[in-house]
Amino acid sequence: MPRQPPKPKTDPQEVDFLKAYDPASFDRPSVTADLVLLTVLEDALHALMIRRSEHPFLGAWSLPGGFVHMDESLEVAASRVLREKAGLSRIFLEQLYTFGEPTRDPRTRIISVAYMALVDSDRLLKAQSHGHDVQLARVDVSWAGEEGGPAKLIGPDGKKLSLAFDHADIVGLAVKRLRGKLDYTPVGFQLLPATFTLFQLQRVHEVILGHPLNKDSFRRRMLASGQLKPTGHAQEDVGHRPAGLYRFAGPST
């Protein structure tokens, strides 16, 4: 890049620099933390959705979210939203992506740092009181593999929910990311209770990936990974040979 003659007073970097020191001198975007809280319920992936009670998108469904306060980190903001909106803490939480199209919110410029959270449905159902304005909606993606694209959210009546803002894209990206992570990280455990059978784990993987898995191969891979520790106990009262229960042990610990 050919160097230009220095013009200190109008250099865009210099202007930006001064802006950073004088918050009142220019407009800044608002920044929110939005949460895709996923769980597996009745052999399907579900996300926690909240009905909007304000314009814009009044009556449409949106992800739980809130503004990032000046004294909290993004992760702390996401944890706070998780606690305030779902009554949960200490669950898997990971930054997903930051959405910043200038027109994504018709009110004003709002940049959203999206987080993905995973929890087993028992914990979520205990913590969360569902009602008229909060629900677990089934997540439905029309694409295979890790192709990506927006998600549809289906209510208990089987009808497609109307979603606010770009939240269909955010949920879609969460599913894509989750599918990708499944191959090389032990993330499936996050969607199950503390102890679980191999078949339960396989069902979780199948639900997320959207296609059936080979049982033998899945068993071998999981046991060979060294991340599962047998509890010594087994299922009870199941009407057939009970499966052994496992616990997540972490990598080579």
Add this chain to the structure above:
Amino acid sequence: MPRQPPKPKTDPQEVDFLKAYDPASFDRPSVTADLVLLTVLEDALHALMIRRSEHPFLGAWSLPGGFVHMDESLEVAASRVLREKAGLSRIFLEQLYTFGEPTRDPRTRIISVAYMALVDSDRLLKAQSHGHDVQLARVDVSWAGEEGGPAKLIGPDGKKLSLAFDHADIVGLAVKRLRGKLDYTPVGFQLLPATFTLFQLQRVHEVILGHPLNKDSFRRRMLASGQLKPTGHAQEDVGHRPAGLYRFAGPST
């Protein structure tokens, strides 16, 4: 979560809502787009670094970056930084992560949306005039695989650069992401000129991954992927049997 009695005037959601409508009523963070521009030079990964001419971290090295303007998307802001600071456009650019620790910038709250850009060194060296305050620094990570952690940046004199802010973490994350992508996406091409030999591609992979690869297996995998198209031409004047030149063809196109 037990539902609390409604207190409309002090509901934190309501306060947040009002804040969004009245920009002057509260402090908002500044948002910047920071760029990790990577290239492979002399069999080593390098990143474009800029020496700071202002406090804080005066004299330390930092990633190219700039404030996100109110009317531009995050990606457009990153492209603009790429153009302004490196003189490049139309190269691989992908959002990496958003860094938002409240104290990461001692001046004021600045949230940084980090982007990773990849370019072949020929293009970068043509576009970029290096000088006293801009350099390509060798990227050195002390961790293996995709473990992650901060990166060290080494200047031409072999000495470690002093880095500003949390930029060592940002570069480290870029390397980790790049290593992860290499396995399942054709991202290595972005660091090579339009046509290249299989061995050049292998060197790029080895440099990024930080360990040698099996030549036979690499060849087979790459050719089997269907993403390489032979150009029909070969190297010239190389003092040995010339290698065939390939071009990136995209998945099954």
Add this chain to the structure above:
DNA sequence: TGAATAGTGTCTATAAGACAATATCCC
């Protein structure tokens, strides 16, 4: 002709899929 690297063919080890056989529980 020789040096040097490109490219091919073959063998072996490892992991995945298929499938049969056996084990264990509840009724």
Add this chain to the structure above:
DNA sequence: GGGATATTGTCTTATAGACACTATTCA
């Protein structure tokens, strides 16, 4: 004992690593 699913073992197939061999260019 019968129904049902869990678990183990074996065979087959696909893929990765190792290694030997041949090919092509320039000096």
